[in-house]
Amino acid sequence: MSTSLPDTLRTQRLILREPRHSDAAGLFNAYTQDPEVARYMTWRPQSQLAETEAFVAYCMKGWAEDRSRAYILARHENEDLPIGMLEARLQPHTIDIGYVLQRKDWKTGLMSEAITAFCDTALALPEYFRIQATCDTENQASARTLEKAGFVREGELKRHMMLPNLDDEPRSSLMYARCR
Incomplete structure (x- = not known):
């Protein structure tokens, strides 16, 4: 499957771009070693x-x-300094997203801005009809972020995700989607 998603997206405050080897140090310093950021991650x-x-x-x-x-x-203002990621896993007709942002940028609207721009772009393409995301049932901030980006809660997935920072057993997740 070949995608026509762009290599770069720009929002009012952000650039979403292809990763480079040189991003690793910036990501490490920004959030990959932060236990609070990793709390609800896999x-x-x-x-x-x-x-x-x-x-x-x-x-x-x-x-x-x-x-x-x-x-x-x-x-x-600093396109070489990563502050987060938005991963889009491509499937036929559907994109499953995951996202992470450094803690000092939480509650600024940056992530919902990035998700909205990505979804607007992807859903305008003829090959995609649905963008979906899950979050732990206790991750209220992530649920709010998705709702601000136009996602609708579709249900709860029981014993769905392994979150090693919270439990040794699968936890329930909320399923959200934005469709055209």
Whole structure:
């Protein structure tokens, strides 16, 4: 499957762009080692830069293989300094997104701004009809972010996600979607 998603998106305050090897150090410093940021993630806080480097390489490979778009989020005034990511995992007709933002930018509306811009772009393309995302049932901030970006809560998925920072067993998630 070949996607026509753009390599770069711009919002009022952000640029969403393709990852580069040089982003690893910025991501590591911004949030990958922060336990509060990792709390509701499927990964544990990273203690070594090499872990973040491996993740960036994985994201770049997904981009090259046209199976995902892990956009780096950066402010316009410093496009080389990543503050977060929005990963879009591509499926026929559907995109599943995940996202993360450094803690100092929480509650600023930046993530809902990035998600809205991505969804507006993706849903304008003929090959995509649905963008979906899940979040832990206790992650109220993520649920609000999705709702601000126009997503509708569709239901609860029981014992759906492994979140190693919270539990050793699968936890329930809320399913959200935005469709055209």
